[in-house]
Amino acid sequence: MKKLLLAFMALFTFTLSAQYESLSSSSFWDKTEFKIGYSGTIFWSNGLTVGAEYVWKEYDKTKERRGTERTNTHQFLFNGNLGFATNFASKTDTGAFTNFGITWRRTNKKGKQFSIEINPLGYYRSFLPETFEVNGDNVDKVFLPGRGYYAPSLSIGIGRQRKGKVRSGSYFNINYSPRFNYNAGTLPTFSLQYGFRFNFKNKK
Amino acid sequence: MKNKYRLLIKSTLVLISILSLVSCSNEGNLNDLNETIFVRHKNADMPAYIKGNASEKVFLITLHGGPGGFGLGFVGTAFSKIEENYGVVYFDQRGSGLSQGSYSNEDISLDLMVEDVLALVKVMKLKFGNDSRFFLLGHSWGGTLGTATLLKDQSDFSGWIEVDGANNPSGLYDQYIETFTSTANTQIALGNSLEFWEWVLTSVAEVDPVSNKDDFFKLNSMSFELEATLQKDNFLNNPDNGSESDGIIFQYNLLTAFWNLSQIQYILVDEQCLFQTLDFTNQLPEITVPSLFISGEYDMVVPAVSAQRAFDNIGSDIKELRIFERSGHSPIASEPERFAEEVLRFMNENK
Numbered sequence: 195m196k197k198l199l200l201a202f203m204a205l206f207t208f209t210l211s212a213q214y215e216s217l218s219s220s221s222f223w224d225k226t227e228f229k230i231g232y233s234g235t236i237f238w239s240n241g242l243t244v245g246a247e248y249v250w251k252e253y254d255k256t257k258e259r260r261g262t263e264r265t266n267t268h269q270f271l272f273n274g275n276l277g278f279a280t281n282f283a284s285k286t287d288t289g290a291f292t293n294f295g296i297t298w299r300r301t302n303k304k305g306k307q308f309s310i311e312i313n314p315l316g317y318y319r320s321f322l323p324e325t326f327e328v329n330g331d332n333v334d335k336v337f338l339p340g341r342g343y344y345a346p347s348l349s350i351g352i353g354r355q356r357k358g359k360v361r362s363g364s365y366f367n368i369n370y371s372p373r374f375n376y377n378a379g380t381l382p383t384f385s386l387q388y389g390f391r392f393n394f395k396n397k398k
Numbered sequence: 399m400k401n402k403y404r405l406l407i408k409s410t411l412v413l414i415s416i417l418s419l420v421s422c423s424n425e426g427n428l429n430d431l432n433e434t435i436f437v438r439h440k441n442a443d444m445p446a447y448i449k450g451n452a453s454e455k456v457f458l459i460t461l462h463g464g465p466g467g468f469g470l471g472f473v474g475t476a477f478s479k480i481e482e483n484y485g486v487v488y489f490d491q492r493g494s495g496l497s498q499g500s501y502s503n504e505d506i507s508l509d510l511m512v513e514d515v516l517a518l519v520k521v522m523k524l525k526f527g528n529d530s531r532f533f534l535l536g537h538s539w540g541g542t543l544g545t546a547t548l549l550k551d552q553s554d555f556s557g558w559i560e561v562d563g564a565n566n567p568s569g570l571y572d573q574y575i576e577t578f579t580s581t582a583n584t585q586i587a588l589g590n591s592l593e594f595w596e597w598v599l600t601s602v603a604e605v606d607p608v609s610n611k612d613d614f615f616k617l618n619s620m621s622f623e624l625e626a627t628l629q630k631d632n633f634l635n636n637p638d639n640g641s642e643s644d645g646i647i648f649q650y651n652l653l654t655a656f657w658n659l660s661q662i663q664y665i666l667v668d669e670q671c672l673f674q675t676l677d678f679t680n681q682l683p684e685i686t687v688p689s690l691f692i693s694g695e696y697d698m699v700v701p702a703v704s705a706q707r708a709f710d711n712i713g714s715d716i717k718e719l720r721i722f723e724r725s726g727h728s729p730i731a732s733e734p735e736r737f738a739e740e741v742l743r744f745m746n747e748n749k
Contacts, residue, residue, distance in 0.1 A: 238653075284648075286649075326524065326525070328437065328520050331520070333521055333524045336438060377661060378501055379661050381654060381657060
């Protein structure tokens, strides 16, 4: 069993290294995609996110299903986002966020994608309207009022790849991002993300 | 090419004009205020929505129910009328609505929330001048918080309006048992919703006569069912007619607001057991500002007997009690015209 496992691992490493070889031959810009999209809850917050993804590892995996071979591409990507969202009906729910982490993405031959994005490094900064701080009998106006929260995130989504095109894909994610410490606990927040990815090395 | 540039410049100008119009607000106009400010106090940022006509610098500061309700939950027919005459401050209390901050469960106390209200008054004075005058209005839990605020410092308030206020939360347990039983017996005698009222009598008989948390929550949740049945049998006006809750749905992120509600209720009601321990009855004589008590005759959540006892014990020389015959726990919404009339009259007489 151990031998089998070792053999499997060796094969896996070989396969991966073969794949990475071809990947490593591509330039930084070949492996980098930029993205821009909507981020928000539709009802209570609406905003924009911009971000970038860099392919770290990529390999093909072939499976046999119903007598036919299916090959999917699996990628691990470094991922970073910067966004802003506000509630246009009030001035009480405006904030900017940034997060960084890693994305696992599977792409089938038709270009359909499924991804899981984990961003352990995340920060949310709320922006408040006119704010006054009260200390005893002193009342002072606060400069650039708001609060910062540690806000990691987890997104699960689907998408579509457009191979060789400048607009290289689209995505739709459901995002969960807790805010620590919010009041006396941890605020769970959910949002939707829809947008497009761009690879400017592509020529079409 | 020139035409393209002209078109671009024209489009930009039109866009700027539209955005300017859209961004116009009533900020700075005392006759028609519509501002949102935040009060930062002891690690919490709490929104205060200031609306209405503050030309006389008379403000009605409102304290919502809950704990954990929404400041803007008062908005509706009654408060639109009040806003025509006076400034109204809708306040999301600590850990409620869209208040935010960072503190521990142990930091939260009724006393701290009282200080938050007094901090709001200090901010209002800085913003609108020391000659501003304030009335305090508390609904339900807001009645608890308002009473505690006045007991700490009533010097800044021209009057107190308690609406279905829980000034004696620890007494609610016995009041539930008495009120549910008497209401059920009356309704059974009238032949209304017999099955339901029989169930009420059976349920009340099953609770421990000694106050305890589990039975308190059981009775508290039953109280809403009782009011719903009374409304179905046409003893109460429909409170939806006078509220504008649909309008505030988009102003509050409901996921955030309900998470806040569950947290603050857990801390104050479950952990600190405020509803089992608080009773201000013996301290009410210390409150001497003009006071108006309003209660729905069929209020099952904070029975009208609470208002009667507060009225009997308050130390104010000027005090009034108004029982709204077609209301339960929300006379603001179920009898909005009468509510606005009573509040405006009281404010006019005591400002």
